[in-house]
Amino acid sequence: MKVVLVIAAFCVAVCLGQNSTDSEVRSKRQTKGRFLSFPVPQKCASRPRQFQYGGRYYFLSNARVDWLDARNLCREYCMDAVSLETEHKNNYINNLIRAYNVPYIWTSGRLCDFKGCAGRAYLEPRQYHGWFWSANQQRIAPTYRIPPGFRYNPWSQTGHKRSPQPDNAEFDINQTIESCLSILNNVYNDGINWHDVACYHKKPVICEDSPELLNYVAYTNPSLRFYL
Numbered sequence: 401m402k403v404v405l406v407i408a409a410f411c412v413a414v415c416l417g418q419n420s421t422d423s424e425v426r427s428k429r430q431t432k433g434r435f436l437s438f439p440v441p442q443k444c445a446s447r448p449r450q451f452q453y454g455g456r457y458y459f460l461s462n463a464r465v466d467w468l469d470a471r472n473l474c475r476e477y478c479m480d481a482v483s484l485e486t487e488h489k490n491n492y493i494n495n496l497i498r499a500y501n502v503p504y505i506w507t508s509g510r511l512c513d514f515k516g517c518a519g520r521a522y523l524e525p526r527q528y529h530g531w532f533w534s535a536n537q538q539r540i541a542p543t544y545r546i547p548p549g550f551r552y553n554p555w556s557q558t559g560h561k562r563s564p565q566p567d568n569a570e571f572d573i574n575q576t577i578e579s580c581l582s583i584l585n586n587v588y589n590d591g592i593n594w595h596d597v598a599c600y601h602k603k604p605v606i607c608e609d610s611p612e613l614l615n616y617v618a619y620t621n622p623s624l625r626f627y628l
């Protein structure tokens with residue numbers, strides 16, 4: 401029964417991901433028909449275990465890729481782009497960015513501005529209420545408030561337009577919506593903070609263990625030796 405539940409949960413996640421990603425790549429600079437990658441069992445079993453936090457492994461990939469490719473790079477290892485649900489975890493990731501002198505990274509943060517999000521009044525105004533962590537489907541607090549459990553607002557208070565993030569600044573330049581959440585390292589002389597950024601930009605990513613993908617691959621590959 402447990403195996404069935406794990407597989408069912410995995411299928412739901414992948415199917416949801418596939419439904420959404422077709423719309424997630426609507427940007428004029430991206431091609432249609434891209435999907436979330438399936439995990440690769442051998443890569444999951446030997447995934448990079450560069451950092452450990454909260455019972456999960458993480459690694460920094462310096463390959464510069466767009467947002468969807470960043471998630472897929474991680475997913476092949478049974479990981480996903482990092483999610484920052486707590487202040488403590490956000491501080492931990494910020495310290496890694498500082499220590500490794502990374503100019504920016506992708507997170508799993510995403511604006512719910514694709515097909516499956518239409519008509520949901522509670523997501524409006526979308527720019528402030530429509531953010532979520534795509535790795536675990538958890539909603540992100542309204543962007544103008546300090547999130548519950550945080551002592552500061554992780555969104556930058558400045559950017560291209562010298563106004564608080566998210567500012568969807570690139571839309572004014574070339575009509576591309578800033579639908580993805582990146583952590584920028586002092587790009588606007590603003591410290592290490594969250595910014596909404598257009599998803600086609602190529603950036604490094606910090607990958608985080610995905611318990612859902614790890615459980616699925618472990619149950620379906622019982623002979624594989626894993627670090628869970």
Ligand SMILES: [Ca+2]
Nearest residue numbers: 567568569596
């Ligand atoms: Ca922005």
